[in-house]
Amino acid sequence: MHSTLAFVRDAQADRADRTDRLVTHRSANRLADDPSIADFRADRIAGDTNARSLADLPSAQSGAAARVDGAFDTLEYLVGVNLARLRAERQFSLDALARASGVSRAMLAQVESARSVPSIKVLCKVAAALKVSVSAFLRRHAVSGFEHLPADRASRRVSADGRYSARALYPEDGPAAAEFHELRIAPLHTEPGTRRAPGTTVNLVVSEGTLEVSVHDRRQLLATGDAIVFDADQPHSLRNPGDTEARVFRVTLNAETPPRWAVPLAGEIRNAGDTRPAASVQPI
CATH class of the missing domain: 2.60.120.10 (Jelly Rolls)
Known part of the structure; x- marks a missing residue:
C-alpha cells in the first residue's frame, strides 16, 4: 500500500512534470503572451496547492490580480516568470537546467511556481547556466523580455x-x-x-x-x-x-533614496532590566 505521503509526492511530481512540459515545448513568444501562465504564477503565490492543469486556469483569472500583493509576493512572481521565460527561450528542461546549474530540479520548480525566492548564490548559479545577468530575473518587463515603445x-x-x-x-x-x-x-x-x-x-x-x-x-x-x-x-x-x-x-x-525607518519612541525603548522582546524597527 502507498502511504499518504507517497500520494502527495506523486501529485506534486505530476504537477511539476506537466508544467515542465508546457514551459519547455512552448516558444518564448507564446509563453510571454500567454495570460494563463501569469495567472498560474499569481495563483501559486496566493498559496493555492490544488492540483490544476493550465487549461483550468481561466476560471481563476478574476481574482488572480488581487492576490498579487506585497513586495515579497511580487518578487516571487517576478523571479518565477523570468526563470520560466529564460528557460523556455534556451529550450532547457528542468532536468537539463538542474544539471547545468547545480541547482536541484525541485528548487527550480519551486522558484518557477513562485513558492520560494532563491538566494543570491542560487540565482548566480542559474544565471551562469542560462548565460544571463542576475538582474535578468528582476526585470519588470519580465513577461516579454522587452518593451516596445512606439x-x-x-x-x-x-x-x-x-x-x-x-x-x-x-x-x-x-x-x-x-x-x-x-x-x-x-x-x-x-x-x-x-x-x-x-x-x-x-x-x-x-x-x-x-x-x-x-x-x-x-x-x-x-x-x-x-x-x-x-x-x-x-x-x-x-x-x-x-x-x-x-x-x-x-x-x-535619480538619487538613491534609502527607506525611512520608524524609530521607537523614548517610552518604547526597552529598559535594561526588561526581559520582554525589544520592539522591532519597521520601514514605513
Missing part, C-alpha cells in the same frame, strides 16, 4: 507655447532609477530646468543643433555631438542659441 504612442510633455517638448524613451509606469528623454527646443527658446533631489545627475548629449546649458551662473555651449554632466539639484536652464531646432537626449540618474 514613437506615435510615446508620452510627450509640451510647454504651453509649444517651443519645448520632452518625449519619454522609457516605461513610465513606476519609479525608475534612470530616466531617458528626447528633448526638442525651438530656436532662441530658453527652458528652465526642474531642480531635483540632491544626488540626482543629468547627462545631456546634443544630437542636432546647438545648446547652451546654464548651471548657477556658469554657461557651457554645446555643439552637435557634445555632451555634459551636471548635478540636477542646482538651478539650471537650457537655451537654444541657434536658428534651427535643437534635438537633445537627456539621461537622468
